[in-house]
Amino acid sequence: MDDADHNRDDDPDASFAQVVALRLMANRLERKAVRDALAQGWSWARIAQALGVSKQAAHKRLSSIDPTTKI
Amino acid sequence: MFNKLKQRFADMGTIKTLCERAEAAAHEQHQGRPGAEHFVLAALDLSDGSAKRVFSKLGISGADFRRALRDVHHKALNAAGVGAEQIVLSEQNVPPLPHPAGIYDAAPSGQAVLQGLAALRQRGVRGPLLSVHVLEVVSAMQHGTTNSAFQLLGHNQPSVMAAIQSEMVLAA
Numbered sequence: 001m002d003d004a005d006h007n008r009d010d011d012p013d014a015s016f017a018q019v020v021a022l023r024l025m026a027n028r029l030e031r032k033a034v035r036d037a038l039a040q041g042w043s044w045a046r047i048a049q050a051l052g053v054s055k056q057a058a059h060k061r062l063s064s065i066d067p068t069t070k071i
Numbered sequence: 072m073f074n075k076l077k078q079r080f081a082d083m084g085t086i087k088t089l090c091e092r093a094e095a096a097a098h099e100q101h102q103g104r105p106g107a108e109h110f111v112l113a114a115l116d117l118s119d120g121s122a123k124r125v126f127s128k129l130g131i132s133g134a135d136f137r138r139a140l141r142d143v144h145h146k147a148l149n150a151a152g153v154g155a156e157q158i159v160l161s162e163q164n165v166p167p168l169p170h171p172a173g174i175y176d177a178a179p180s181g182q183a184v185l186q187g188l189a190a191l192r193q194r195g196v197r198g199p200l201l202s203v204h205v206l207e208v209v210s211a212m213q214h215g216t217t218n219s220a221f222q223l224l225g226h227n228q229p230s231v232m233a234a235i236q237s238e239m240v241l242a243a
Contacts, residue, residue: 014150017219021147025158028101028165035166064169 031065034058038067082200086188089113089205090175097178100140101165107180107209108140108217114205121238122202128234131224139220146223180215184208203238210235 009015030051037047048058092113093105102109114122115133126132148158177185187208188200196204209217210231221231 013214013219014147016214017143017147017216018151020216021144022151022153024100024102024144025148025153025161028161031101031166032161032164065166069166 031062034062035065035067035069038065078199085117085200086185088117090177090185092116093177093181094171094175098168101162101168102178103168103171104176104178105181106178107184107212107215108220110181110184110205111209111217112137114202117202117205119199119201119203121242122206125203125206125231125234125238128237129224129226129231131226135224136220139223140216142223143216143219180212180217183212187211198243201242203235203242206231207235207239 034047037050044059044063045055047062048055051058089110090105090113093109096109096112097103097105100109105113111122112133115126115136123133126136145155145158149155184205188204191200191204191208210221210228212218213228218228221227
């Protein structure tokens, strides 16, 4: 697979690579956003609503985030 | 009988180390569950050195592979319209993932690696489980991040497999 293949819109390998990379980036952005929201006093109900998921789902997946840790 | 048992215990120890290191490699990249590419990184750390020798045959290092993994994702994000600055920002100050607890959980490609390793004995592979076996299982995967990273480093699937086979002949 060379660059020319990577740039083709209909190349499934390139499209899936984009999906994977976007998913990983979304996960990172989500953790950062939740950390910032918690630091600003948002409740889990509010975070869940903003993410479009249930409060339980948000809490289960993201409750380990410490709002005070900004590296 | 005793030798088989001894072998099985040794394999279990190798797999335990492999799983722990793959998990650590995934966490470094802010990924909760290790995928096949993280098992490759973990294999390079195993003491038998056979995976490292395959990389030497290919003229690449673990650092090259790690960089290629990152570049694969960056290139894909660029192709999806994400700018370099946004990518860099998304990678900074990411809250660390929690320490894993409970049952070991790998990403589907990581699970496929473990299943492939378990199937080695059924295929008649003898001797200790080696890091080159991890590379053999992963390199059989036609798609995914590992394959793309090797491609980016200038090695297609047949050339990676040839280097693995030559190492396996030496190990046998």
